[in-house]
Amino acid sequence: MVVDQLRTQLSDDELDRLFQAFADATRRDIVRRVTVGEYSVSGLAALYAMSFAAVQKHVAVLERASLVSKEKRGREQIVRANHDGLQRARRLLDDYEVIWRQRADRIADLLAESAAPEPGETQAGARTTNKSQGQAEGN
Amino acid sequence: MVVDQLRTQLSDDELDRLFQAFADATRRDIVRRVTVGEYSVSGLAALYAMSFAAVQKHVAVLERASLVSKEKRGREQIVRANHDGLQRARRLLDDYEVIWRQRADRIADLLAESAAPEPGETQAGARTTNKSQGQAEGN
DNA sequence: CTATCCTACAACCAAATGGTTGTAGATCAG
DNA sequence: CTGATCTACAACCATTTGGTTGTAGGATAG
Numbered sequence: 625m626v627v628d629q630l631r632t633q634l635s636d637d638e639l640d641r642l643f644q645a646f647a648d649a650t651r652r653d654i655v656r657r658v659t660v661g662e663y664s665v666s667g668l669a670a671l672y673a674m675s676f677a678a679v680q681k682h683v684a685v686l687e688r689a690s691l692v693s694k695e696k697r698g699r700e701q702i703v704r705a706n707h708d709g710l711q712r713a714r715r716l717l718d719d720y721e722v723i724w725r726q727r728a729d730r731i732a733d734l735l736a737e738s739a740a741p742e743p744g745e746t747q748a749g750a751r752t753t754n755k756s757q758g759q760a761e762g763n
Numbered sequence: 764m765v766v767d768q769l770r771t772q773l774s775d776d777e778l779d780r781l782f783q784a785f786a787d788a789t790r791r792d793i794v795r796r797v798t799v800g801e802y803s804v805s806g807l808a809a810l811y812a813m814s815f816a817a818v819q820k821h822v823a824v825l826e827r828a829s830l831v832s833k834e835k836r837g838r839e840q841i842v843r844a845n846h847d848g849l850q851r852a853r854r855l856l857d858d859y860e861v862i863w864r865q866r867a868d869r870i871a872d873l874l875a876e877s878a879a880p881e882p883g884e885t886q887a888g889a890r891t892t893n894k895s896q897g898q899a900e901g902n
Numbered sequence: 903c904t905a906t907c908c909t910a911c912a913a914c915c916a917a918a919t920g921g922t923t924g925t926a927g928a929t930c931a932g
Numbered sequence: 933c934t935g936a937t938c939t940a941c942a943a944c945c946a947t948t949t950g951g952t953t954g955t956a957g958g959a960t961a962g
Binding site: 639649659660717723 | 775778779781782783785786787788791794795798799800844846849850852853856857859860862863866
Binding site for chain 1: 919920921922923924928929930
């Protein structure tokens with residue numbers, strides 16, 4: 625029951641690409657727009673004060689992050705939202721939320737027990753007491 | 764009723780910093796860890812195969828994104844999670860979700876009406892019909 | 903007091919990012 | 933066929949990012 629909150633199974637690279645894709649206002653705007661309607665790449669490019677090639681790159685970033693997909697239609701390339709990517713990002717943040725709440729619960733438990741020094745499984749290991757505390761375990 | 768889903772009122776810069784902060788596996792790990800327990804900066808540094816200064820920079824990125832905060836305790840600097848930042852990120856993705864669902868609803872409506880060409884408020888404007896479609900409006 | 907530990911910060915470097923212009927291939931209109 | 937449009941991609945540039953090492957200052961242990 626301890627591994628359940630990380631069910632999403634996204635690789636580090638996928639998450640890097642996902643959040644990196646969101647870390648730009650133009651790209652967030654593109655995502656919002658193609659969520660509402662359909663745009664060609666040039667249709668999107670007309671919306672922003674930058675070159676066509678720049679918007680093309682933004683779309684490419686979103687595509688690598690699985691947040692949008694393109695579909696050729698005649699001579700245009702239609703960009704549409706990929707809802708799965710969005711949901712995966714949400715799920716990760718939800719996982720953090722779950723961890724946060726578990727922590728709150730655990731603190732409540734500790735306060736309830738108040739003094740029952742169950743050895744070997746306390747919340748220790750967090751505070752860096754001093755030397756030789758678990759190295760490189762988490763990378 | 765159209766502005767309600769963007770109640771979060773986060774500036775573009777804040778959102779940039781927020782998502783940029785999540786766009787690195789080491790930083791995500793730091794957030795996860797300090798959500799569970801308390802770590803000093805050097806305690807965190809001992810966990811990763813990189814220099815103390817590098818971890819220090821990661822923590823600084825998280826701090827500028829309002830995802831963690833530091834508190835001086837003796838000669839150590841304790842890093843702890845800032846739940847608000849996390850919640851703000853979640854809320855933005857939730858907003859996208861709301862927009863997505865509204866779009867689904869609207870498509871359903873259109874399919875229901877099937878043919879009732881209510882002028883001036885159809886879903887057009889999205890497809891880039893051809894020339895002179897709303898430029899620079901969104902930036 | 904002295905040595906050690908934790909932190910902060912500057913300087914530097916390679917690679918990635920976000921933008922540009924230019925060139926070239928497809929597709930559509932006439 | 934010809935011209936206009938939409939796209940893709942290469943090359944280039946400035947800035948940011950993610951890492952390093954080195955120096956210096958404040959807090960603690962002995």
